[in-house]
Amino acid sequence: MHSPNEADRLGNLMRAAQEGDSDAYLLVLREITPLLRRAVHQHRNFLQSSDVEDLVQDILLSLHSVRATYDPARPFLPWLMAIARNRMADGARRHVRRAANEVSVAEYPETFSDEPTNNLGDGYRDPEALRQAIGSLPHGQRQAIEMLKLREMSLKEAASMTGMSVVALKVAVHRGMTALRKVLSVEA
């Protein structure tokens, strides 16, 4: 941790930076970066070093955007660390959100070596039968399946194109899928 004199020096440099001294700003940013890196390592020791660097850059950007809030009459390090803690908390929230929505798989598991048992794509094995089954659906259900499942449009996009409501589309796609399952399982 920096000594009081060192912290005062950083405060003075920051004051000069606020007044437009680019050398002082360069110096203060360079001096606080290892400090921030250490703080991030200490509080988020589970992060990869690239994530640590991203977080440090986030903190530097945030510091830059609110540099007008530094009051030279107040200590520099508590000001800096309050920004750092806040950005680390945001980073942790982002990390948790990402982890909750992502499943990272290094390699798809292969159960048997034979090709037919490793049908990794989601494609249906008899596309012609599927095409016919979709063709036999009522107009609304067919349209909903084509737009939402085959063309992968969003509900909003499909609703604006068809003039159907989002709820009606959801119902149509659900009924269409149920009908397809029935038809295709009978055929199989």
Place this chain on the structure above:
Amino acid sequence: MDTDQLIQQLSRGPTPVGRLPAPWRRAAIWFAISVPYVAAVIWLHSMSFDVTQMLADRQFIVEQIATLLTAIAAVTAAFCSVVPGYDRRILLFPLPPLTIWLISIGEGCVRDWLRLGAQGLALRADWDCLPPAALIGIVPALAIVIMLRRGAPLYPRVSLALAALAVAALGNFGLRFFHVGDASIMVLVWHFGSVVVLALLAGWIGKRVLNWKKAELAAQP
């Protein structure tokens, strides 16, 4: 981009930045903008008040002092909340005057109930008060949001809830001069209730109004 490149970029010819004044000074600036506006809204609605009746009503005086102190404490705490490095306990600064305000109204409710029975707790709508009540917060609210956005969005929900508390408390301070004889239940539901609802709503949208993305965009030359 690596960190050293980012540092080089950030430090390349930074223009001088206008240092933010201390929170109490910003609170004073906000009052200087808001108080004349609140007075003007009340004057435009040609409301008249009875000074003798006001001075004779002890509960009214306590309530008004607590309301004003709530506005002062809330706006100061809101401005402190956007400056990194302040102790977080400062966010609780408006709680004591707010509690006194609530206790004072509660005491009035009990007194009205003992004096008038169920009639003392009867609630009615006062639609005449609605236009000035809606108008009175506009300029103070705009001013405080603009001022808060110059700070760091450390606790956006709390900052905006405190801002709404300050705006609503100041508005109530002004409007209450014309409701000196009102039943306390009216003050509790319409005046205090609106303050709480506004603060909660503001807290709810806090992150949309104050966030780091907006702060970083605003800082770009």
